[in-house]
Amino acid sequence: MNDSQSIIIDRPRAGVAVIAMNRPEARNALNVAMFRQLNQTFRDFEQDADVRAIILTGMGEHAFSAGYDVKELATFDPDEQLWDYYRRDQWMWTIASCKIPVIAALNGMAYGGGATMAITCDMRVGSAKSTFKVTAANYNGVNCTWTLPLIVGSGIAKEWLLTGRLVSAEEALQHGLLNYLVEPDQVLAKAIELAGMIADNPPGGVQGVKLLVDDNIGRRRVDAQRAETAHLINVLPPEPVGDLFQSFLNKARS
Template structure:
């Protein structure tokens, strides 16, 4: 089990005002930049319900923290930003047999991604490894992404009998490429991700932190009201606002195409793991 909470305080950062008891999120603040690290390295930082709740809470706390001007999301270890949703937990949830509960939990998780995407303060993804499934959705909802040679993405919903990323990915890479990646579910390696705009910067792995801090502190040192105002206006100026795009996707997947359960979506994984 991961440690309950680790908080590093460095540079000009100040102590968090409220005590935070996180099991799967590490929090670090430095020079106006808050790093939130997904911390389940033994599970490739797979996002279970607890991690999702903690991440949403941590982002909300950083938005309320006057010492923070920019938020960074990253993952523990060198292999993965996150492998996506926790399939073991999804299967257990399916075994409980409550379809309504499963759909409500799916919606809550999706809503959490929307809330992070619409964070008042800019959110940078430091994509230190693979970002598959739900982690690709999360990554594509962030404002800026910085990667290294280990970074890769895979939008797997169609392969799993589900639908997502229709409200995130086109805004990052444009319709033609978004369609290809969503229809095929293929792997997008680092060089291609940088070329198509899924990564803003591609740097050697040992330079990721420095590059992230360079951009993060530049944001944090600007007037907060201006930065947040720019982000709000950019979201408003899209042809259809972000929440409406999210709501359209939720309506479609709730009322027209219901997602597969874990047994249907991940048969090869389940057979391989013997669960």
């Protein structure tokens, strides 16, 4: 791994990049410096044809991220605080709108901004240590209203967001917030396995699926179907049908 200050980047296999938040002594609390590096790294990976799936995780054994760095937030005046709200939301959007699928490997707690970031990812792998807590309402704020209901449904989302209570890994799995629940020492390995399966597929189809699933939320079904057909015809490059299915058959035989 190559250290890049508050984040660490690894390439564990072809097509897969791992970004690890590297403030374990602060339970990977999210400060401005880390957000800036994360934002730039995601943008760089979008331009890297060798990256077909991204894993986001935290260093250490206790926390994916304990949330926003309250020591840093305490130094902001009201104007800086408002600017920080806007800036953080834009950085979260960089992750959410990344054309490459993003998997959160939850090595521990995901609280506050850490939970927001994990929920923003496309998929999540966790263990019994992977607890969630979205605390915005506890501090007279709002968060995850545009992400969590789409994953767990509006009723469960409202309960979790309005109470700010702790959500266990088992409950998160039950409601679809976790895709996989594994042993703590297998979280990253499972995420790499899942990312590898994605990375082995042609990137045009993978990125098209992510785009259409996200963009079709809220559309009429007929409009979503038309958008899919238009993408298939107008965006994806045509391939010789014989070559395409011969490749499929070769994989099936191997």
